[in-house]
Amino acid sequence: MTTHIPFPEKGLDEAAIWQAMDCAKEGDVDWRGGRLPGFYVHFANDDVDRVGKVAFQKFQATNALGLGAFPSIKKFESEVVEWALSLFRAKGGAASITSGGTESIFIAMKTAREWAKANRPNVLNPRVVISHTAHPAFDKAAKYLELEVVRIAPRADFKTDIDALEGALDDQTIMIAGSAPQFTMGVFDQIEELAAIAESRNIWFHTDACVGGFLSPFAEQNGHPIPAWDFRVMGVKSISADLHKYGFAPKGASIVAFADAGFQKFQVFDFNNWSRGRYVTSTFAGTRSGANIAAAWAVMRFLGNEGYRKIAEQIWQIREQLLREIPAIEDLFVYGEPELTVMSYGSKTLDVGDIAAGLAAKGWYTVAPSLNPPAINLGILSLAFGEVSDVYLNDLRDVVSQLKTGENRFDRSLIGSYGTR
Template sequence: MSSPPSPGRKTLPARGQPWSELHDALSALRSADTDWRHGRDSLDVYYAGEDVLDVARRAYAMFISENARAPQFPSLQRMQDDLLQISLSLLGGGREAAGTVTIGNAESALLAVRSAYRAFRARRPQVRRPHLLVPASVHPVYEQAADMMGLELIRVAIGGDYRASVQTIGQCIEAETMMIVASAPSLPFGTIDPIEALGRIARDRDVWLHVDACIGGFLAPHVARIVPAVPRFDLSLPGVRSLAADLHKFGYAANGVSVLLYADADDQAHQLFEYDQWPKGLWRSQTLSGTLAGGAVASAWAVMHYLGETGYRTLAQRVMHLRDRYLEGIERISGLHVLGQPDLSVIAFGSDEFDIHAIGDAMQARSWHISRLTAPAALHMTVTPVHDQAVEAYLDDLARCVLAARS
């Protein structure tokens, strides 16, 4: 007999509720959420229009119950193979390259760090505590990976251009350095680190270089066709051994599907975990999660084929045009300045004249979702196609908030 629930704890309803009631309840719950369909979200939703969303939704629903990791669904394995082949073709994978579909940046980072660690241990078993060497702008998920694996992570200062400093990283590499992580672009500043130069150092010093392209991986290849100045960052660069990119960002898939790519399949082999000392026999996995939502994989596959190269390039042109409108509008507002020179769609801007976070509070009061930086203090956003509905309204409200702060 089970014990009674604690007072005040949510319990199952005594009777099931019809969908009409549940729909109303869900609508009420989401009433306070950010209106991302009209461009008022600054960071977490990548919306390319109702047609793309509908394709993703329909594909997801077709495979909502399937686990893409399970062998009895070869359709989903075929889709994953297609996603990886397309990703490798976009991101510089040669004949020896390979990859894995993951559930997101966190899993990709953990797997990349584990692979680098096992490769390092195979070469240098005598090193007591290997470490990761990263620019200060790298995502904290690598801190999390190091913490989970009992590794040290050393953050070093970035340059005045808000990019990793090649000189500083080169000076900090030691015998214990097992991995360097670079961003394409960094989430705080939107700048692509000098990965070509870092690759040369990594190769010369025999250190694993991983590229976090979770934001830019499925945007930059299309932008590079129209903006030649986009810095190189992919697997084709000597020294780059692994790269992560999120399909649920600028791939416009449903949440929960990403790729981790390796320049050499031999490096991917370090991901493999096997165990057979239990009643069911051999258990083998290349990932951390035993479940990968079949719907997420199907949505990515469907959206990629729906948009094609032409569709992605059109969206990339739209994003960069919007990015430029935001940059120009921000720079026109006296007292504001953009941090660095963002390469893709992430923008951060601050002020030397007034409290930029107070401006953020005022914008939030006007129903904008505001993302912030703390060091240096700044406001922050990722421009997506949906922002074409909101750019002028955002800039107008921003100018009003700055004017109010001045007075």
Template sequence: MHEDRWLPAQGLEESAILEAMENARRGDVDWRGGRLPGFYVHFAGDEVDRIGKRALEMFHATNALGSGAFPSIKRFEREVADWSLSLMHADGGTASITSGGTESIFIAMKAAREWARSNRPEVTRPKMVISHSAHPAFDKAAKYLSIDVERIAPRDDFKVDMDAFVAALDDRTIFIAGSAPQFTMGVFDQIEELASIAMSRNIWFHTDACVGGFLSPFAEQNGHAILFGISG
């Protein structure tokens, strides 16, 4: 085994630790530059960066699992969730904060599976139908949750091929999803149309809004029409 892979017998001085970290990040991309394809790193300015570092310093030892011990974290989660719901024009509803997109999709699919077990107990081998443009985390979650996945090729404009999508639905389908927007193409699927189909067939529907979805409300506030329901 290479020597660097062994746990060091002796610790390092602070200066050596900082030097090692500085050397390690020399090959990293410049996330302050603004254009960073494929990564969720956003630089909102030096002031936001400074306050974020200060907040991390103040709360780095807290644990959101212990809301009784750390009511501050429970308050922050509630406030961010409420703000997010208001941005999405949610009438009521609830929310929680996860560690990232994969966990969010996993939790949504877990909720769908448990719902189906109670509301559609006749389904013993559940299935989900999504477009090829949907996030790969759906397949990750499906593997752990024992849900079959059928992906449908999108149209030439990357939106959901609604005819092929509907044809893929069957008695085993418990879950469908649409992207708003898709992770790679930035195109909005026909969310309202997909939701209507799901409601008519007693299927759980999930909108994967992710980072792009949080940009949409501000684009709307600046006069851009966010067309969730257009299929043509």
């Protein structure tokens, strides 16, 4: 029988709690020092971080399940939703704040499924067709929702293979989705074409802008060419966009947005067979942290359009540096044509596992490379990385030259995993 650590009988005083927590934190990656390129932590600057933290603290006891009790949270949510819909160029529409990209995708798929039940009554085995590059959240949600997912191999440039996608559609297909951009190679799927195909066949179309949703509008305003992805595209019925990514809100906040407020009837869970009475929620969670919503509001209001544009430009400049300097390193190349600020690089001569191990040995928290094709993922999630991108590039050059001269083999056990295992 397994024995577990017994629950402590007596509480600790606050000072001892902080000491224990600071001690536990010592092994954490130095994300503020920018040592975590491409994963887990989005960070704009210390001011934005502080605003999010203080707002979170102020509203930490609130519960967004009870918006009647907390008109403050109701106001914050409805303003964040309004701002998001206006940034995504919705004419009308509706949106909710969820706990993250996975939940936003789940709610979009649940809504699409219920919409199909009402509009495509002949569908008995609903299917979703996506490119192989789409995030696993689609399959995770499909498992819960009993939808079948068909993943099709992308084109050589990592965009959706439209012919293959059309070949995979059948009379049971209720949803098509595209990424804007996809996480690994950073390219956008052809949202305009895909949404038009969906529209012509009465299929729901979803844009997964979890990564780009709160960066693309500002990069576009700054004059950078951003492929079409938002509600300006005919046929886009829903969008997922993460506040806790490039919205720079504390983690636990995302938007699921719909082109038409009428879709909300398919979104909600409305239950009327409980001793307590009717129970209606718009997201997966019952109790929702009001603190996340308040903190997202505070960060957005603090930065405003002007602040986001400035940050978007700073991030863009780091992207330009990486896209210039990585392919200039002999033996390395960048995959495809990254269209925002996420990219991946590979090598024709070196094993990317060795490169990742070399970077890890130099103190860069390096997540296991992508398998197919073999690649090191790099995203400018954090401006803290911008403070040390020169050091990263020098270390990368150094690792490559050490591997080429056979001078060094690095310890692969230092490479981290992606996900909870």
